[in-house]
Amino acid sequence: MEHKFLTEENILAEIKGSWAGKRVKVFSETDSTNTQCRKLAAEGWPEGTLVVSEYQRAGKGRRGRAWVSPAGTGIWMSLLLRPELPPQKVSMVTLIAAMAVEKGIRLETGLDSQIKWPNDLVIGQKKICGILTEMQTQKEAAEHVVVGMGINANIREFPEEVRDSATSLYQVKGEETDRERLIGGVMAAFEEYWRIFLETGDLRALKEEYNEKLINRDRQVQILEPEGGYTGLCRGIGPEGELLVVLPDGQVKAVFSGEVSVRGVYGYV
Ligand code: BTN
Secondary structure (H helix, E strand, O other): OOOOOOOHHHHHOOOOOOOOOOEEEEEOOEOOHHHHHHHHHHOOOOOOEEEEEOOEOOOEOHHHOEOOOOOOOOEEEEEEEOOOOOHHHOHHHHHHHHHHHHHHHHHHHOOOOEEEOOOEEEEOOEEEEEEEEEEEEEOOEEEEEEEEEEEOOOOOOOOHHHOOOEOOHHHHHOOOOOHHHHHHHHHHHHHHHHHHHHHHOOOOOOHHHHHHHEOOOOOEEEEEEOOEEEEEEEEEEOOOOOEEEEOOOOOEEEEOOOOOEEEEOOOOO
16 A cells, blocks of 8 residues: 555544544654643643654653654554543543554454553554553643553564564554544544543443453453562452452452553563
């Protein structure tokens, strides 16, 4: 397929909902779409603003890591939200975004991916999408939230350092995915899940669907915390997005995201 550059016009043509992605800013190159989206937030751009870039010079991953963002083949995008949420509830946004990307990928490509709590999507044990949610707080509320999604869409080959842990829709499917349509699909799914989330302000109505996609479910997981770690059986998420882990003594521990990292007992998942 001929290489097609992302444009605001082509993305807008695929936005079917009423707010998410209704304002779009596309860069051919930038430092990080999260950084640019936060700037637009400070300038007063509305909820639903979407920043997309063909290439990120300084793509950000979780915990200060870099996110490999080659030019022209990925979907590197950040969505601006202005929810009235206390900061401790903002981690739920990441889970909602994961559900939206999963659904977008499934409807657009027919591929099933799974969620690795809290912020990765995987296909065949390898990472296909990473999510980084950042917020600006003012007093006790989140002033704005930026949810950054990195989808490995049409990447043919990854650099050595992530080759074992990353995959792309192209590598799995053997053909290119229309990035604009996938962006549109993710935005539509995000709107739907967001509406359900706002009805209760938590994930109680979404957790069953989330848990069906959760790769960690009913598996032994290692919870790595800065001060140490432990192993238990993962039972899925609770209503606030916390991971419920049964410890060897039968006690159920609720793990909130943040500093923790979850691994399978034998590796990444
Ligand atoms: C992770 O898995 O560590 C999170 C990766 C998040 C990457 C996306 S790409 C678009 C947005 N802009 C960034 O700089 N990061 C996020």
